Amino acid sequence: MRNRARDLGVDLTFVPGSGPAGRITHEDLDGFIARGGAQPATAPAAGSTFARAEGTTEVRIIGLRRKIAEKMADSVRRIPHITYVEEIDVTALEELRAHLNATKAKDQPKLNLLPFLARAIVVALRDQPQINAHYDDEAGVLTQHAPVHLGIAAQTPNGLMVPVVRHAEARDAWDTALEIARVSGAAKDGSAKREELSGSTITITSLGTLGGVVHTPIINHPEVAIVGPNKIAERVVVRDGQMVVRKMMNLSSSFDHRIVDGHDAAVFVQRIKGLLEQPATLWMG
Template sequence: MGRFVFKLPDVGEGTAEAELVAWHVAVGDTVSEDQILADIMTDKATVELTSPVAGTVTALHGEPGVMSPVGGPLVEFEVEGAGNSESVAQNPSVSSQELGSTSPSASADGEETVLASPPHSQNGEVARSDSEVTEGLLAAPGNYVFKLPDVGEGTAEAELVAWHVAVGDTVTEDQLLAEVMTDKATVELTSPVAGVVTALHGDAGTQVPVGGPLVRFDVEGKGNVTASPPSNPAPQASVLPEGGQTTRTVSPPPGRRQAAQPPEAGKSVSRAPQTPGVRPLASPAVRKRARELGVELPFVPGSGPAGRIEHGDLDAFLAGGSRPAVPASTGSTYAPAEGTTEVRIIGLRRKIAEKMAESVRRIPHITYVEEIDVTALEDLRAHLNAQNKGSDRPKLTVLPFIARAIVVALRDQPQINSHYDDEAGVLTQHAAVHLGIAAQTPNGLMVPVVRHAEARDPYDTALEIARVSGAAKDGSAKREELTGSTITITSLGTLGGVVHTPIINHPEVAIVGPNKIEERVVVRNGQMVVRKMMNLSSSFDHRIVDGHDAAVFVQRIKGLLEQPATLWMG
């Protein structure tokens, strides 16, 4: 009999880790090849993992909710034959719980797999290569520095999003330390050792280079760095530059080794308010429960480490009337306000800001606005919805009709359904219309894609818009559902206002933005009449689309929407 270790495969480009959602097997189960083992979730999708071998499950690594690194062990099997982990099994210094946590290990295909956490042995010491022996002789006992690991192929640095520990905290091995964000994903970093945090390097929003120091620990046994003896053994705080980053260092009181105790019964729990524009910290279970309750997490103060939201925080929020706590006023309604509030733009909000800035910087925008009489369209839509009431057909909004008008108008101007590579000077025109739908989600602005809009009727279009937008909002959208759009619609719905200047979704060359529909008094045949009117705001890349062509495109859309019967003629 042999031993086989199944490791988390690469489940998406740029994905460094995935969350374990559920197990479908248990220790002792006999599984067949291709049998489902577990569900995992990345930032883009939920994936079912199947067994690559037939055998008996001897170990499962991780509980639901745990983040597992790509290449880390998930399931161990007893199989017929030699298996794939003989060399690991023969090394008595490595336990089954540490498989995948050591330095580069051989995978089944013979390639090396480098994991996120630094290598360590059973006694908490850092496993070092021969080239590190000399440095280790100089290392002071008890001092360990955790450096930012390689969190993705080609990543030279990552943004520190949030700390989950504070100076003076006692942490256990594999406890969550911090969240960092790359261009591809948000990664949770766990502690490679047990000890007391003596320094945190950098604040939220700081860019940390791969290999740069993140956390310094006081550990039992030998550490991995030379200590700088403090000038004063008493607790003190200082700010010291190290590696170009801000380092906050506090010497813990002598003998401090115990984790903070939970609050006594009857005492209030301090709950940290959330930062506007920053994704709140919460476990997947808490997020799911909040969605089911209809609670928006950014408004819920958290009582966990670094303001992490717990189930009790949800209960307290609901008990308070589902409203953020507002301090009682102590003065007149017209008392002058004092002070300022600084909010750092970090995480996904910063990525969105960079994307918008890049589009504006690289694309010379031309914006064209036209008003459209949608009275006939609204009458048709109301008629169809009433006719299909009680059927399995979806309720139609105005978006499927606008999508169809765009598809028809693009037939005469295919250069608008394009991607422009300004560095190579190449315009790629697409025959298929992959329609991006700009959607506001709890995680920020995303653009899910309705593929092949040219081949869909209004009901199919409505269903697909609802499906991909819903997936983007609940975090289940796959990578291919969030990329590849060729032209985008951005709608603010009933908040659409009178006019806006939409920013093009680079590298596309056009974006269409319907505004709200409202009744206005207009002149028709010399008479003042009330009609349902909608402004259409559109932006174009002026390097590719001339003003005349932009006007022709929008006027074609206007004609189709004002005479909706022509949308599906010819």
């Protein structure tokens, strides 16, 4: 049977067998050839676990989804990205966050990672104002911004949007959390105003619990940097020669290499790392 099928150029994998235990007979092979290699009428019905799928579906990318796609493509085309990844021990930060949430007032929001990361970015930018900037590559002009208008990349029913927390430098953890929730909610329900979706000077992109191990975020043009926290997970690490379990998080950040050198990108991320690992320093000075 195998020799005959090989001589005929037929792959027995596709020949349905009617013999005991599905064994392929000469009649099965003859019938398969007579049908031109097509499946018999007794092939699995549509909806069966192993039914063959046929056809294609064309979906037009239009409206907001197309604008998002064009903006992403433009950012990648125009900006030479450099991505720097660092792991951060957030054990102390998570302990502080849990304490603050357990003792918060009724009218205060529950704190997640973002208000602390926002503050760390604000503090780190003091020494590197060129990262809180817009770059007009056609005019060759870098505009550095004194206020930190923090973009928060948010997934909405209409696609990816970047609502803006204005003057993040002037907000404490509670106020930052409230404003993140407000502008993100407005973006998701479609009530956000134009000014709430534009004017960011640096962006955070977070996938929350789906944050993965590492990613390579795309800069929100004309900004020159984007910061991307990944998921927090318990890992075994070495501390003072001992193996201990710590809560660790990778931070994946991308920079416009025309403006930010690799050394400066590393210094910026290391500053954020130091602040998050010693969270008491976030609001000191």
